[in-house]
Amino acid sequence: xxxxxLHPVDxxxxxxxxxxxxxxxxxxxxxxIVQSGGxxxxxxxxxxxxxxxxxxxxxxxxxxxxxVAATEALKCVLQRSAQSTKKGLFxxxxxxSEILVEKYKSSLSLEGACKLxxxxxxxxxxxxxxxxxxxxxxxxxxxxxAASRKKIATLGARFIREHATIxxxxxxxxxxxxxxxxxxxxxxxxxxxxxxxxxxxxxxxxVAANILSRHNIPCKLILDSAIAYEMEKVDMCLVGAASVVxxxxxxxxxxxxxxxxxxxxxxxxxxxxxESIKFARLYPLNQEDIPSAQNLRxxxxxxxxxxxxxxxxxxxxxxxSVGSDYTPPSYITLLFxxxxxxxxxxxxxxxxxxxx
Numbered sequence: 001x002x003x004x005x006l007h008p009v010d011x012x013x014x015x016x017x018x019x020x021x022x023x024x025x026x027x028x029x030x031x032x033i034v035q036s037g038g039x040x041x042x043x044x045x046x047x048x049x050x051x052x053x054x055x056x057x058x059x060x061x062x063x064x065x066x067x068v069a070a071t072e073a074l075k076c077v078l079q080r081s082a083q084s085t086k087k088g089l090f091x092x093x094x095x096x097s098e099i100l101v102e103k104y105k106s107s108l109s110l111e112g113a114c115k116l117x118x119x120x121x122x123x124x125x126x127x128x129x130x131x132x133x134x135x136x137x138x139x140x141x142x143x144x145x146a147a148s149r150k151k152i153a154t155l156g157a158r159f160i161r162e163h164a165t166i167x168x169x170x171x172x173x174x175x176x177x178x179x180x181x182x183x184x185x186x187x188x189x190x191x192x193x194x195x196x197x198x199x200x201x202x203x204x205x206x207v208a209a210n211i212l213s214r215h216n217i218p219c220k221l222i223l224d225s226a227i228a229y230e231m232e233k234v235d236m237c238l239v240g241a242a243s244v245v246x247x248x249x250x251x252x253x254x255x256x257x258x259x260x261x262x263x264x265x266x267x268x269x270x271x272x273x274x275e276s277i278k279f280a281r282l283y284p285l286n287q288e289d290i291p292s293a294q295n296l297r298x299x300x301x302x303x304x305x306x307x308x309x310x311x312x313x314x315x316x317x318x319x320x321s322v323g324s325d326y327t328p329p330s331y332i333t334l335l336f337x338x339x340x341x342x343x344x345x346x347x348x349x350x351x352x353x354x355x356x
Contacts, residue, residue, distance in 0.1 A: 172240025248344025
């Protein structure tokens, strides 16, 4: 079994933050792989090659998530491997996984994807043709991961009623996919929270609103502080997740818990859309138990006075904040996943199946 380290998480990664991930070095490596004419065939050191494969997968389409890119990169490790033993092959997968996890420390879902890839490629392996069987398992898992969002969209769209008002929190690829799928059959409107956050995740609601409006879905951008004010108009809330934990609760971008508490107070259902690759063997009891509680980062002031105070040499005011929060299962109505529509109590059983 792979001994991965657990790193802090800061909620779902936004397109803005992804755009800044690639350094000049990564860009040069990507150029090298394009010039070679192949995806998995460049002869580079492991730490460079796995990042080349990852960045290539990430840049192929704008909607490619970190988890999907990670599975594609690990699949390439299998395809390139010259190892003659299973132990050697799995050591390569483990090393490549550690490189990706170290590079993207803020993504708990990427770490989970690497773990699940490791478990899945070693399932039902025919010892007489173990290398081919492991590669087939890896390719199958990568395809399943890439297709999961479409499956969730089909399931989740059924729960959206005609002329409903839906509140979403910031930008989530899978939530957007559900809304676009439902729009093919029904008419509704969406309230999108501004979703202030940290660094590249700041104001992710504008990304969601832009995508929805381009598909002619009526939407209104609201302040995070206006969630309670607007909730009485809402029929349902729909959010994504950076991670789904063992008890059925979710870790997601900061503000998700606030939305859940308000929705519960108004008696509004809260649905979570998340790929099963984001299921994690964690069991937080409170906000301090989630990884991001130990990863405080500076917020960006939105006023001139705020920026002046931040630049104050005496540093009398702290601008540190977490980037994600934990929503307990008691606030969640159902989860839309590629394993089906689940109650929160069913998550632990699904985790057993995923890691069995």
